Each structure stands twice: as structure tokens, then as C-alpha cells.
Amino acid sequence: MSAAPEPAALNLSSIADRFVAGASIRRITPLGNGNVNDTFLVEPHDSGGEAFVMQRVNTEVFRSPERVMHNLLRVSRHVGDKLSSSPEALQGRRWEMPRVIRLRHSNGHWVEDQGDFWRGISYIGAAVTLDVVESNEQAREVGYGLGMFHHLISDLPADELEDTLEGFHITPQYLQRHAEVLKQHARALDRQEQDCQNFIAARSGSVSVLEDAKARGELQLRPIHGDPKVNNLMMDADSGNAIALVDLDTVKPGLIHYDIGDCLRSGCNPLGEETTDVDQVSFNLERCAAILEGYLSAARGFMVDADFHYLFDAIRLIPFELGLRFFSDHLDGNRYFKARHQRHNLQRARVQFQLCASVEAQEREIRELIEQLR
Incomplete structure (x- = not known):
């Protein structure tokens, strides 16, 4: 830092x-x-x-x-x-x-x-934020909040926005950076670190799926928020309705899949991203359904078939990407993410990798859900 x-x-x-x-x-x-x-x-x-x-x-x-x-x-x-x-x-x-x-x-x-x-x-007064989504009703509002934000900026030309974080959410670049950090890492990896490294290596061949689709013209650049985790959504203190999406530093041209995937990553982990109970982390399918229902209630109008086709890939990729970033930062001395202790970013990485594994284990169910909601 x-x-x-x-x-x-x-x-x-x-x-x-x-x-x-x-x-x-x-x-x-x-x-x-x-x-x-x-x-x-x-x-x-x-x-x-x-x-x-x-x-x-x-x-x-x-x-x-x-x-x-x-x-x-x-x-x-x-x-x-x-x-x-x-x-x-x-x-x-x-x-x-x-x-x-x-x-x-x-x-x-x-x-x-x-x-x-x-x-x-x-x-923004008379509002609260959530760190963990506790009900399907909250989940629908979280999805609605992201969907409404996307709807309101959907006609803003992406080329009118600056790319303020070049490489942000470009997973192949994070993987390349990780390889450089790993090469410079002086000491041997301990067991938890090696488990993380093995998890990364096993999935390194699929990290370019969204960027490849963009390069082929299947997915289009649009204005995105860039960091729509649950606690960046403001909820009305009385009604519980989503009323704003804040922390707009990461707004830039990008793929809406990065936002949708990040919102689901954040909203479908009942234990939250700071939990120490890593083995109990799982991706909640009911929360996923509710968030997507809320999102599509506001954003369906500008989505095309290809957007739906790559939704599962986004849901799987974004927790992997964040876990990769946390782990790289851990090996690099916690320079990017604020850490309360030396192994904090390693703990965060393990949570995201466990979440990614849970998504992979439910691939059939998630793909069926996406088809039902189209």
C-alpha cells in the first residue's frame, strides 16, 4: 500500500x-x-x-x-x-x-x-449496507440494484469513459502477474499456500474464456461498475429496497459479466468473504436464483443471447480471479489489499477458491437455472 x-x-x-x-x-x-x-x-x-x-x-x-x-x-x-x-x-x-x-x-x-x-x-442517508445477504428477499434487491444501475448507464457510450484500471478483471493478466510473483518468492510454499497454487494451476487453461469471447465479438464492451460486491449496494433503512450503487472508482468500459459474476460471488456466500471457517464456504443456489431474478427484472431489456450463454463462466471465473489476486498479494507482502495480519490475504484467497469449487460442483444446476430465467 x-x-x-x-x-x-x-x-x-x-x-x-x-x-x-x-x-x-x-x-x-x-x-x-x-x-x-x-x-x-x-x-x-x-x-x-x-x-x-x-x-x-x-x-x-x-x-x-x-x-x-x-x-x-x-x-x-x-x-x-x-x-x-x-x-x-x-x-x-x-x-x-x-x-x-x-x-x-x-x-x-x-x-x-x-x-x-x-x-x-x-x-446517502436513511440507508444501510449489507456484508452478507441473509434472505432471498435481500438477494432480489441486490440483483435489482445492480440491474437498475446497468439499465441507467446502458445508453452511455462506453468510449466516453476512461479505462482507469487497465487490466482490471482481465484474468489472464492476473495469472501472468501471479507467475512473476511466484518466481520471485524466496521461501518454499507451506501446505495451505501449495494447495492454493495447485488450485490455480488446475484452472489456468480456462481463465481467458470471457476475454476470448470479447475478442471474437460475442461479448461487447459496456459501461460497468467494476466492483459491485454486496456492501457497495445501499438499501433503504425502512423498506429494505436497493436505492444506490456506490464506490464508483472502478467504473469503466468492460463486460457486464464481470459485474454480474462479482455480485453473485459476494451475495451467494452466506459466510461472507472474511470468514475463517473456510471448509464450510459454499455457493448458495437459492441466493443465486434470487439475485439473477432481481437483476433481470431491471436489465433484461438490453441483454442478448450471448450474454446469457457466458453467465456461468462469469459466475465461476470471478471468485477464482479474486482468490488469485488475494493469493498473489499474500506472496507479494500484502501490498495491494489492506491486511489485518500476515496471512489475512491467504485466508481470503482460500475462501474464494472454496467458493469457486462450490460453483463448479453445481455447474449443471446453475446452467439449468440460467436457462429457466432467459
């Missing part, structure tokens, strides 16, 4: 003052549990004031944060324009799009301070 100062050592108030008058700030507190950026909630003294989210963007991950902001502004304006006309697809439901906060004394949208890159984003 970056060698930037710890957030506690920063003068957060002086940064927040660039977005809103410092005298009006009541408190600044950490928000969320993201693996990449440092995020804070800035709350006003005045009950009529607007709380907002302030983030320090990790420039070790997002090396061109200005391009990230270009995408965020482009997508938020595109969706905001649609929401202003109460689109029929929402059927009167609440849906919100995070807005970028302007600086107080200029037309800019970010602060560069002592090598750090800060931005402000509107806070």
Missing part, C-alpha cells in the same frame, strides 16, 4: 474545510471498511446542513485519479439527468446517485494536499 500518512495523523478538518466551512463541521469519523481508499463521514453542526463523504484516494491503486474523477462526473451526470425526469423503469421507487461535491472557492472537484488526493461525495 501507499506510504501516505495514517488518516489519524492528518488534519482532516483542514481538508474538509475546502468543501464546507470548517466552523460548520461537528465531527469527522471513519466510514466503512474498504480495502483501498480511506473514507470519512463529515457531519455538520446545523441539522439542516448536508453531511458528505470525504475520501483519500489511494494513488498507488488509482495512479491517474483525475481520470477516475472524469468517469465519476460523467456517470453521475448521466444518471442524474435521467433521475430528474423520473424514469418509468423505476416505477416510482427511490434511487439515488452519489454527487461529486464542488470545492467552496473554485469550480474544482478535488483537493491535492501533501501528495494526497481528496474528494467529497454526497452522503
Whole structure:
């Protein structure tokens, strides 16, 4: 990770003052549990004031944060324009799009301070997030939330977005990078590490399935979220309805299969991705059905036969890909993903590989489900 100062050592108030008058700030507190950026909630003294989210963007991950902001502004304006006309697809439901906060004394949208890159984003109130999907009703809402986001951006030309993370979700490139890390790894692998390596080696020949389909023209580039795990979906605190998809740094041109696969990876593991009970991890088929039903209720209109054909491949590939990334980072000294202990990313990798194995064991049932939902 970056060698930037710890957030506690920063003068957060002086940064927040660039977005809103410092005298009006009541408190600044950490928000969320993201693996990449440092995020804070800035709350006003005045009950009529607007709380907002302030983030320090990790420039070790997002090396061109200005391009990230270009995408965020482009997508938020595109969706905001649609929401202003109460689109029929929402059927009167609440849906919100995070807005970028302007600086107080200029037309800019970010602060560069002592090598750090800060931005402000509107806070979505009366909402909660989930770390684990606990019911089929929640699962349908998770699917609906991703489907509605895809629907609202489906007519945004993909070439109007910057590719802010080149190689992101390109599994063959992660595999190549892993081989380089493994080659440089000094010590012998222990048993758990060797099990992970064996799992990777056994599947290395099939990791290019989606990229190959894209190269053949079967799958098309579209605007995608890039990281639609369950806790990036906001749910209305009263109704439980999905109302927003947040954490938009990874928005870019890509395959919707990456988003669908990641959403199912996150939503169909009842134990969650941080569990230590690795052997009990499984892919819940009922949750999968509910998420896909919710997704298609909002997104079916722009999907074509080829999109359905490659859904199973996406469901299998994305947990494998994340497990590969976690394991590579473990071997590389935990440089990318924040880790609470030395073997944290190894534990995370084992969870994802177990989830992938569970998907593979239920291939027939998952393919039948996809056919039923077409």
C-alpha cells in the first residue's frame, strides 16, 4: 500500500474545510471498511446542513485519479439527468446517485494536499449496507440494484469513459502477474499456500474464456461498475429496497459479466468473504436464483443471447480471479489489499477458491437455472 500518512495523523478538518466551512463541521469519523481508499463521514453542526463523504484516494491503486474523477462526473451526470425526469423503469421507487461535491472557492472537484488526493461525495442517508445477504428477499434487491444501475448507464457510450484500471478483471493478466510473483518468492510454499497454487494451476487453461469471447465479438464492451460486491449496494433503512450503487472508482468500459459474476460471488456466500471457517464456504443456489431474478427484472431489456450463454463462466471465473489476486498479494507482502495480519490475504484467497469449487460442483444446476430465467 501507499506510504501516505495514517488518516489519524492528518488534519482532516483542514481538508474538509475546502468543501464546507470548517466552523460548520461537528465531527469527522471513519466510514466503512474498504480495502483501498480511506473514507470519512463529515457531519455538520446545523441539522439542516448536508453531511458528505470525504475520501483519500489511494494513488498507488488509482495512479491517474483525475481520470477516475472524469468517469465519476460523467456517470453521475448521466444518471442524474435521467433521475430528474423520473424514469418509468423505476416505477416510482427511490434511487439515488452519489454527487461529486464542488470545492467552496473554485469550480474544482478535488483537493491535492501533501501528495494526497481528496474528494467529497454526497452522503446517502436513511440507508444501510449489507456484508452478507441473509434472505432471498435481500438477494432480489441486490440483483435489482445492480440491474437498475446497468439499465441507467446502458445508453452511455462506453468510449466516453476512461479505462482507469487497465487490466482490471482481465484474468489472464492476473495469472501472468501471479507467475512473476511466484518466481520471485524466496521461501518454499507451506501446505495451505501449495494447495492454493495447485488450485490455480488446475484452472489456468480456462481463465481467458470471457476475454476470448470479447475478442471474437460475442461479448461487447459496456459501461460497468467494476466492483459491485454486496456492501457497495445501499438499501433503504425502512423498506429494505436497493436505492444506490456506490464506490464508483472502478467504473469503466468492460463486460457486464464481470459485474454480474462479482455480485453473485459476494451475495451467494452466506459466510461472507472474511470468514475463517473456510471448509464450510459454499455457493448458495437459492441466493443465486434470487439475485439473477432481481437483476433481470431491471436489465433484461438490453441483454442478448450471448450474454446469457457466458453467465456461468462469469459466475465461476470471478471468485477464482479474486482468490488469485488475494493469493498473489499474500506472496507479494500484502501490498495491494489492506491486511489485518500476515496471512489475512491467504485466508481470503482460500475462501474464494472454496467458493469457486462450490460453483463448479453445481455447474449443471446453475446452467439449468440460467436457462429457466432467459
